Amino acid sequence: MLQTIKKIGVLTSGGDAPGMNAAIRSVVRACAFHDIKCYGIYRGYEGMIDGDFVEMDARSVKGIINKGGTVLKSARSNKFRTKEGRQIAYDKLREAGIDAFVVIGGDGSFTGAMIFNQEFNFPVMGIPGTIDNDIYGTTHTLGYDTALNTVVDVIDKIRDTASSHNRLFFIEVMGRDVGHIALNVGIGAGAEEILIPEEDLGLDRLVESLRRSKASGKSSSIVIVAEGDKIGKSVFELKDYVDENMAEYEVRVSVLGHMQRGGSPSCFDRVLASRMGVKAVESLITGKSNYMVGIKNDVMDLTPFDQAVKGKSKINMELLRVSDIMSI
Ligand code: ATP
Secondary structure (H helix, E strand, O other): OOOOOOEEEEEEOOOOOOOHHHHHHHHHHHHHHOOOEEEEEOOHHHHHHHOOEEEEOHHHHOOOOOOOOOOOOOOOOOHHHOHHHHHHHHHHHHHOOOOEEEEEEOHHHHHHHHHHHHHHOOOEEEEEEOOOOOOOOOOOOEOHHHHHHHHHHHHHHHHHHHHHOOEEEEEEEOOOOOOHHHHHHHHHOOOOEEEOOOOOOOHHHHHHHHHHHHHOOOOOEEEEEEOOOOOOOOHHHHHHHHHHHOOOOEEEEEEOHHHHHOOOOOHHHHHHHHHHHHHHHHHHHOOOOOEEEEEEOOEEEEEEHHHHHHOOOOOOHHHHHHHHHHOO
């Protein structure tokens, strides 16, 4: 029998990403549209354990669609990793009469939701919010498009100084396991080389390629390095190696860090967040649970949590080829 859902909780968990606020707004408004009460859960699973809930209505999410970060705050909760912690969270949700929740976060947050669902048969739905785009089951995670635009903008600025001084810049961007950001911003900003975890270029080939660029008349170069790059060296070690082997360049390093996560979400992320929130709420209403909402070929889609968590998000190999051709 279909369990009637009357109160849905929404939380943001793990690292924040632009578009999380737009997704909160969408969940709250989709609930209001379907006459379901909605509760914001502060500070991710930590706030769930503390019973830190606030009732939200359509008006309480005004003016947040364009804001970065998350108005509900985010957290990493070690207590939620324990059975006792999850039991307290369950009791707090029941006390507040919450029948289901939507978690906006990454694969860790989905793993937590999946375990919670198994233990308490509690309806859960996930929205992927992470700039790395490293989640299986969706071509885009929330915040990814914004991060690409933020990073391209910064690289354009760095290029101004690189070309004024014959410099070679190593720019480290986020991407521990997957090179989506590096590959796309590398092409978008016209980088000479892109180093990503999926492909081990090797130091000698890197130097060889930079020499070729120099010989072909380039006076400055930009190399984009994903933080999880497999050459196995930190971006500073790469600099030292090139310094030793290419005296003709003045080498500089720029590690972009957390600024990549900030800023106002792009239009794409706002629309995606709005669609994902509606899909999450309407899926819960129709009795679905334990899925992540995603987008594929511009159509909203559901992927079971276990697949979303275990599966690997893959880079588009055609982009690698395009990047090679562009850096001739
Ligand atoms: P990001 O992509 O930014 O790392 P994430 O959602 O993967 O986001 P995590 O820190 O891995 O971030 O997970 C967020 C929270 O989810 C954890 O702090 C913890 O409370 C919960 N969580 C993660 N893994 C588990 C697990 N195996 N069991 C229970 N809870 C978990």
